[in-house]
Amino acid sequence: MRTYSFLKGAGVFVLLVVLHYTVRPLIGARISIDFLVIAVLLTAVHVRPGVAALIGFATGLIADSLTPLSFGAGALAMTGVSAVASWLKSTVFGDNLLLQAIFLAAGKLAFDFVYLVAERRLGLGDLLVQLFLWSPLSAVATGLVGVLVVRIFRISMESRR
Amino acid sequence: MARATRSSARVDTVLLAACIVASLLCLVLPTGTRQTFADNIRQTFIAPLISLQVQAERARGAFIVRDITAARLDSLILKNADLRDMELENGQLRALLGLGARLRNGFVAAEALHRPEMGEAQTVVITAGSRAGVVERSAVVAPEGLIGKVIGTGDKTSTAILWTHPDFAVSAMSANGNVFGIIKPHVGADVERFMLELRGVAFRDSLLPGIEIRSSGLGTVFPRGIPIGTVVKDITTPGAYSRTYLVRPMVMPADVTVVMVLLPTSGNVESVWKAPSADSMRKAIGNSSDSLARARRDTMPGDSVSRRP
Numbered sequence: 001m002r003t004y005s006f007l008k009g010a011g012v013f014v015l016l017v018v019l020h021y022t023v024r025p026l027i028g029a030r031i032s033i034d035f036l037v038i039a040v041l042l043t044a045v046h047v048r049p050g051v052a053a054l055i056g057f058a059t060g061l062i063a064d065s066l067t068p069l070s071f072g073a074g075a076l077a078m079t080g081v082s083a084v085a086s087w088l089k090s091t092v093f094g095d096n097l098l099l100q101a102i103f104l105a106a107g108k109l110a111f112d113f114v115y116l117v118a119e120r121r122l123g124l125g126d127l128l129v130q131l132f133l134w135s136p137l138s139a140v141a142t143g144l145v146g147v148l149v150v151r152i153f154r155i156s157m158e159s160r161r
Numbered sequence: 162m163a164r165a166t167r168s169s170a171r172v173d174t175v176l177l178a179a180c181i182v183a184s185l186l187c188l189v190l191p192t193g194t195r196q197t198f199a200d201n202i203r204q205t206f207i208a209p210l211i212s213l214q215v216q217a218e219r220a221r222g223a224f225i226v227r228d229i230t231a232a233r234l235d236s237l238i239l240k241n242a243d244l245r246d247m248e249l250e251n252g253q254l255r256a257l258l259g260l261g262a263r264l265r266n267g268f269v270a271a272e273a274l275h276r277p278e279m280g281e282a283q284t285v286v287i288t289a290g291s292r293a294g295v296v297e298r299s300a301v302v303a304p305e306g307l308i309g310k311v312i313g314t315g316d317k318t319s320t321a322i323l324w325t326h327p328d329f330a331v332s333a334m335s336a337n338g339n340v341f342g343i344i345k346p347h348v349g350a351d352v353e354r355f356m357l358e359l360r361g362v363a364f365r366d367s368l369l370p371g372i373e374i375r376s377s378g379l380g381t382v383f384p385r386g387i388p389i390g391t392v393v394k395d396i397t398t399p400g401a402y403s404r405t406y407l408v409r410p411m412v413m414p415a416d417v418t419v420v421m422v423l424l425p426t427s428g429n430v431e432s433v434w435k436a437p438s439a440d441s442m443r444k445a446i447g448n449s450s451d452s453l454a455r456a457r458r459d460t461m462p463g464d465s466v467s468r469r470p
Contacts, residue, residue, distance in 0.1 A: 021210040025217035026224075048169065050176030057180035064187070065202035066211075071195040072187025079180040083173075118188060 005156075009046060012153050013039045017059075031137045034108050036063055038146040040078055041107045044085040045157055056082025070119035077114035081107050095157055097147055105143030109135055253419050256304030269293045269422045273301075273308075273321075275415065283326035285309065285414065289422055290317040298382045300423040306388035306411030306434070307331065307376060308420060319422070323414040324357060324389075333359055333389055334377035340366040341377055344389055347407060355413065357390050362404040368392045374408055375434075384423060388434050 016039035024032055040059050044052035059082075060075030067074070085107055112135040116127055150157065187195065203211060257270065271289035289295050291314045299311040301321045309323040310331075322329055325346050333344040340362055347356040359374055372392045378385025390408040397404045 017210065018213065021207075021214040022217045025214055026221050048173055050169075050173030053173070053177040053180040057184060060184065061187070061202060062207050062210075065199040065207060068196045068199035069192070070188075071190070071199050072184050075187060076181060076184035079177070079184055083177045083180075 008153065009043060009155070012149065012155065013043055016042075016149065017062075030134050031141055033145045034111070034138065034142045035145075036078070037081070037108045037111050037142055038104060038149060040082045041085045041104055041146070042150070042155055044082040045089050047086060049083045049086040052086035053079050053083040056080070070115075070121060073115050073119035076118050077111045080114055081111045084110070097151075100150060100157060101143040101147045103143075104146035105139040108139040108142040112138070250418055253304065253417070257419050257421060267424045269295055269424065271420055271422060273417055273420045283323050285321050285323060287311070287319040287321055287420060287422060288317070290315045290319050292316050294424055295319045295422050296425060299425065300376075300383045300387065301420050302387055302423060303412050303417045303420055306390070307383070308412050308414055308417055310382055311422060324410060325355065325414065331383050331389065332377045332379040333374050335368060336373040336375055340368055341379075342403075342406075344374065344408065355410070356393070357408040357410050358396070359392070359406040359408050360403065362406065364404060366404070367395075368406055370394055381425070386434060
């Protein structure tokens, strides 16, 4: 049973990473669905914070490889978000749909905040617009899609003891 | 148990700290080194993902370009339609040149400016006026046949009524010259609205459908031999003292943009509307191109003159 859950989790993770590089470019809007954040957060709640940090770091590096000028910013943001998500685990959101959506949206928002500050590429005005307009909208979209993924694949958000 | 938990927490903290430090290091690495790291990751771990992303970007590009392509296609179709009009006009001009050569003299080439406003569908402005020798009651023809007659002239332009005008009338005959009558516009409905009537044909004469009707030359306006139309059917009403035939016109005025105004000196033009051979057409085009060019140059806004030698 544990093996099945692991394989299913790994499969969903890979699927979300693939979706990130196939569906997201198709949408191409300022409001983007971050499948990588969903993948990392859904994985993080099932592993220890250290492992979650490692997964986040690796995923962040993969994302950063396409933006060499901000190489490391994604890794830093993803590491932090993943570790925090792992610590929070199901004590905060459990299997409540709304709380799950808020959890995923908050994760995306936190990721964007750390990423944008760490990369130091945007000016203050653009940064504020991005943080207070586009990022919240993207976070909502990511949260909704994340909940959809949880429902479709019947992923339990309960932590493994 | 508590020790194991503390140990695990310590490991987690160390891993987290290591990851954060590694991330910060990546951030502060020299640009070249970062570039190298990124290249290596791109070429190894995520090469398949990048390939997928390229395909996705192409698909998105195709979606975006689809509208532009459709717009370009529409433009091409529109241009193609324009080309067709130009081809039509070119054909008309070539035919007119051939006609002009056969007429040799006694005509003025001009353009017909249609006025599409309501109530103006029966008249046309011709870009040749009295300076070009156009006089009132001159016949207006196209290579295919009769179009109308001039009812007013200015210095540089003239006004002509088309055969659709209620006041239009022309003395006509069958092509063999055996049957005579008067051509008037047919006041019908729908499809018959743009037809002609051959009135006043004697009861002893009869015309079969398809017989060509030409101007008879009786009177002073229309020279003999201009094609007008072909007989469609007998529409004589009971009790009438003469036969009336429905005639399909040779020329639909709306299709004509280049015309020739026959001057009173043009005389008998019966032989002009015979089908020319390719050779004579070529020769005619060559001979009369100067005449038309001169006429066009002289028309609006300049003068329009095509005088007899």
